[in-house]
Amino acid sequence: MSETNNVEQMIKVMSRNGWRITDQRRLLAEIFAKTDGYLSPKYVYDQMTVHYPSVSFDTVYRNLRLLSEMGALEQFYFMDGGLKFRMNCSNHHHHHLICMNCEKTLTFDYCPMETTLKLPGNFKIINHRFEVYGVCEECQESS
Amino acid sequence: MSETNNVEQMIKVMSRNGWRITDQRRLLAEIFAKTDGYLSPKYVYDQMTVHYPSVSFDTVYRNLRLLSEMGALEQFYFMDGGLKFRMNCSNHHHHHLICMNCEKTLTFDYCPMETTLKLPGNFKIINHRFEVYGVCEECQESS
DNA sequence: CTTCCTGCAAATCGTTTGCATCAGT
DNA sequence: ACTGATGCAAACGATTTGCAGGAAG
Numbered sequence: 001m002s003e004t005n006n007v008e009q010m011i012k013v014m015s016r017n018g019w020r021i022t023d024q025r026r027l028l029a030e031i032f033a034k035t036d037g038y039l040s041p042k043y044v045y046d047q048m049t050v051h052y053p054s055v056s057f058d059t060v061y062r063n064l065r066l067l068s069e070m071g072a073l074e075q076f077y078f079m080d081g082g083l084k085f086r087m088n089c090s091n092h093h094h095h096h097l098i099c100m101n102c103e104k105t106l107t108f109d110y111c112p113m114e115t116t117l118k119l120p121g122n123f124k125i126i127n128h129r130f131e132v133y134g135v136c137e138e139c140q141e142s143s
Numbered sequence: 144m145s146e147t148n149n150v151e152q153m154i155k156v157m158s159r160n161g162w163r164i165t166d167q168r169r170l171l172a173e174i175f176a177k178t179d180g181y182l183s184p185k186y187v188y189d190q191m192t193v194h195y196p197s198v199s200f201d202t203v204y205r206n207l208r209l210l211s212e213m214g215a216l217e218q219f220y221f222m223d224g225g226l227k228f229r230m231n232c233s234n235h236h237h238h239h240l241i242c243m244n245c246e247k248t249l250t251f252d253y254c255p256m257e258t259t260l261k262l263p264g265n266f267k268i269i270n271h272r273f274e275v276y277g278v279c280e281e282c283q284e285s286s
Numbered sequence: 287c288t289t290c291c292t293g294c295a296a297a298t299c300g301t302t303t304g305c306a307t308c309a310g311t
Numbered sequence: 312a313c314t315g316a317t318g319c320a321a322a323c324g325a326t327t328t329g330c331a332g333g334a335a336g
Contacts, residue, residue: 112255
């Protein structure tokens, strides 16, 4: 099944970059593999303590940062400025549709920069950000 | 001139909401009136200390927050998660083109949500965010 | 004169760092 | 055995809060 594949792929990325595969890192990979959507450091920490009560917050942070530096995770600041991480689907450009309640995240391919966009000034465009926020079907039902 | 108008308008908003007009708040209004673009709390604080060396950081924060709560300022988290404020042009929907060097900000009216946008899931759309980041003409020249 | 605003200091939150110990290779 | 990873505690930056004195209405 693909969850296991995702775990193995993340493990492989770490190995390839010369990292040691510790229990904490394997657990981290599993947590991200079984969730679609952005996770906060706190959520990841809470999940880890379930199976591994002695993990420390800084280990979570360290590994989250290292994993995003090597491209296995995507890093992202939410509308409220909070930092989140998710598995990287780096192979294609995309944007996100985010549930404001459960924070489940779906990707979609439409990109406003692909249209001929008339922008003011003579900026050299470098980057852009486009996200849609809403409430997903399940969260609408359960309210 | 319009800078003065903007100051008077912000002062009026504060008065109308039953706030006292202190020197610090007048100065705050002047700083925002003479700058287009997003300002960080630190920048605002530095500007205030120029004419008012004894202001404290928490007064700046308090007033920035109060001014955005009553709608005179717009609040915004940048790509790097940093908090910024700017005068509110609330009368029309718009998005921003932001210089990554000097952080000057231009507004533009194009909105990707106005097109017929095919999104996955059955989300109830509530909000969206679209920003373009680049380098403005002046900053391109001076590099 | 009353109430709100300010400035100080201290608290808080999220994140990072230094260091001694521990575990993967 | 060697080196990198962990956990602890402490540092850190950004923001918020409690409180006593000071200024706006």
